[in-house]
Amino acid sequence: PGQIQRILAHSYHLKRTAQPWLAPVQSKSGNQAKLKLRMPSQSLFSKTVALLFSKRSTRTRVSAETAASLLGGQALFLGKEDIQIGVNETVRDSARVIGGLCEGIFARVGDHSEIEELARYSPVPVLNALSSLWHPTQVLADLLTLQEHAHLFDPAAPPPPNADDLTSQRYRRLVDVRPLTVAYLGDSANVLHDMLVTYPRLGHQLRVASPENAKYRAPKEVWDRVVQLGCDKNIHWTADPRDAVKGADLVVTDTWISMGQEAEKAQRLKDFEGYQVTEKLCREGGANPDWKFMHCLPRKQDEVDDEVFYGPRSLAFPVSDNRKWTIMAMFDLLFGKWSLLERTKEA
Numbered sequence: 600p601g602q603i604q605r606i607l608a609h610s611y612h613l614k615r616t617a618q619p620w621l622a623p624v625q626s627k628s629g630n631q632a633k634l635k636l637r638m639p640s641q642s643l644f645s646k647t648v649a650l651l652f653s654k655r656s657t658r659t660r661v662s663a664e665t666a667a668s669l670l671g672g673q674a675l676f677l678g679k680e681d682i683q684i685g686v687n688e689t690v691r692d693s694a695r696v697i698g699g700l701c702e703g704i705f706a707r708v709g710d711h712s713e714i715e716e717l718a719r720y721s722p723v724p725v726l727n728a729l730s731s732l733w734h735p736t737q738v739l740a741d742l743l744t745l746q747e748h749a750h751l752f753d754p755a756a757p758p759p760p761n762a763d764d765l766t767s768q769r770y771r772r773l774v775d776v777r778p779l780t781v782a783y784l785g786d787s788a789n790v791l792h793d794m795l796v797t798y799p800r801l802g803h804q805l806r807v808a809s810p811e812n813a814k815y816r817a818p819k820e821v822w823d824r825v826v827q828l829g830c831d832k833n834i835h836w837t838a839d840p841r842d843a844v845k846g847a848d849l850v851v852t853d854t855w856i857s858m859g860q861e862a863e864k865a866q867r868l869k870d871f872e873g874y875q876v877t878e879k880l881c882r883e884g885g886a887n888p889d890w891k892f893m894h895c896l897p898r899k900q901d902e903v904d905d906e907v908f909y910g911p912r913s914l915a916f917p918v919s920d921n922r923k924w925t926i927m928a929m930f931d932l933l934f935g936k937w938s939l940l941e942r943t944k945e946a
């Protein structure tokens with residue numbers, strides 16, 4: 600939990616310091632005479648991060664490219680049609696070659712084993728940009744958004760800053776959000792899996808609804824990790840979406856058809872019937888009347904209707920804005936500062 604909080608605090612710090620406007624500074628005479636350009640850490644100066652993406656992406660890719668540029672470095676997008684990996688060259692050789700030419704690898708893969716293999720053979724750090732099992736940078740943005748919106752769950756918490764306030768002392772620190780009851784309705788996929796291993800460690804209760812079928816429940820390697828971290832005690836799993844939203848402060852969902860599962864579309868739409876997040880379902884299930892909504896996007900109407908998705912409960916777009924700052928924090932810590940440390944060690 601300490602490490603997660605540190606990454607969130609660093610993301611918030613970068614968000615505040617990387618604003619592209621000039622902040623007024625007090626001069627000795629008390630006038631706001633000087634203007635200071637706020638600059639984030641330039642830890643990627645002269646460095647390149649390889650974006651090794653074998654699946655589509657909007658948020659993760661755009662966040663990564665803009666974050667690398669704000670840190671003074673460059674992101675190199677390598678789609679699966681662009682390079683030799685998996686066609687003319689093994690993952691092992693590609694990892695060694697790309698890692699020898701770049702300072703970090705941010706990889707979106709199919710099967711999770713591919714990212715494990717990249718990490719095994721890469722001489723530089725590898726960060727997961729989504730795999731079949733996990734989506735860690737997504738959940739960091741979810742958590743940052745919850746902390747920024749702590750006031751929505753607790754009237755005593757300070758409201759979030761508006762753009763002009765971002766530089767003020769008052770918002771120097773990110774506040775904690777109170778322990779929440781969080782409901783997730785839908786498929787047991789990468790985003791939920793990262794929720795399972797983080798939310799309980801931060802004091803939140805999870806209530807998950809997915810159909811009984813084993814393919815819609817957490818796979819063994821995920822559940823083993825959940826148990827190993829002691830998170831299982833704070834997770835209630837049911838097949839009834841109304842049961843899942845009972846007392847929920849936050850309702851979360853994801854697509855029912857993840858990338859690569861398109862052939863199962865008809866079956867999945869049938870199996871998830873009744874799981875769509877709506878006002879009616881949450882009212883009938885007894886959610887907290889002030890419940891809020893989150894979605895990683897891209898979104899389909901199947902899993903959440905327009906009233907909720909575009910309504911005042913929705914935090915979906917603040918989350919997508921925060922993808923940039925959490926990815927930037929990971930790039931700074933993992934690729935920027937890591938290679939600096941390595942070089943200092945060599946010296």
Ligand code: CP
Nearest residue numbers: 656657658659895896
């Ligand atoms: N949420 C998310 O990862 O979106 P993209 O697939 O567009 O990157």
Ligand code: NVA
Nearest residue numbers: 788789857858895896
């Ligand atoms: N579960 C979805 C998440 C997309 C960001 C997928 O893997 O396609």
